[in-house]
Amino acid sequence: MSLRHALLGLLADTPQNGYDLTKRFESTLSGHAWSAGHSQIYPELKRMLGDGLIEVVDEGSRGSKVYGVTAPGRDELRRWMLSPLGEAPARNEFVLRLFLLSALDRPDMRTLVDQMAGHSDDLAQELEGVVKMIEEHAPTDPTYNYSRFAAEFGRRYYSLQRDWARWVLEQIEKTD
Amino acid sequence: MSLRHALLGLLADTPQNGYDLTKRFESTLSGHAWSAGHSQIYPELKRMLGDGLIEVVDEGSRGSKVYGVTAPGRDELRRWMLSPLGEAPARNEFVLRLFLLSALDRPDMRTLVDQMAGHSDDLAQELEGVVKMIEEHAPTDPTYNYSRFAAEFGRRYYSLQRDWARWVLEQIEKTD
DNA sequence: GAATGCATGTAAAGAGTTACATGATTAA
């Protein structure tokens, strides 16, 4: 039940409404961490409200509800954050394709891995730009540290994907 | 519907039964790529059989069905493997926790990131061992290349996680 | 002959996606 904890974490950072939470999922978490649409978020917020983990702290101009984390909510978030790191079974379609590489013939294999290296490189460079922008815009602001951490992770991750794909390509060529 | 393609990919490599597929998911794919239990695999195999993507190529000793990929199945697999790389919205609980870091106070933050660095380092070293074992056991066997690719990805990934966690730790200390 | 591993299934509940649906506010 990670959706609940993701929402708790975002609300602990900044009280906000379901709409903002939806956008934040889309922009910050969706790439590497977690994803959820508004149709999943709104009902979950209601349940969390019922469970006493969050509360309405303000009402926006058009009747929107701004949620904040309650004390029990904060306890639950902390408990989850510090709970033992199990083998979180990850899902990643990109990696899945590369793990199934042997199903393709040589030309297709090269096409795919080459495409992947290029794609990863594009993303790596994009994230490079994001990291730089954050560093220039808010070099000392500690609040921006956290988005920097996320962006830096993305940068490193896509570089890894690119380098690994290039390495796989080399290995394939070798055995030709 | 990646489960279907994962099964198609595994069967394209080696015809096998549902039991073997379940174990393969557990051991090879579960860490980074995809996960599925037998209760999801058996019904999906039936559906794929109905859709003509796979066929029974052999019957094992205790009536087990060994599946192989049909020509249409191979086409579908290839189509999917080479289809454009969209933004695959990944789910990763480990990364999610780190993205929500700001919800913790300083001591908890340090505890968590330190724990994560250690955990990632353990896994990185484990994968290091796996890579070495594969390289020594089958240095030239092209069949083993593919498990090598996967293991190498894991090694690099966990090293990234470890290094990144250590870097985050440094950044946190700086702002104290 | 008892335990372990092989082998396959179903049922129910929970999580996630896609589609449908509505209405208010703001900027052009």
Added chain:
DNA sequence: TTAATCATGTAACTCTTTACATGCATTC
């Protein structure tokens, strides 16, 4: 005034997990 954005919700469907359930073959 019309288009975009804000804001919230439900319904149906698909996917995933957990639990229940069975029986054969091999090894100790």
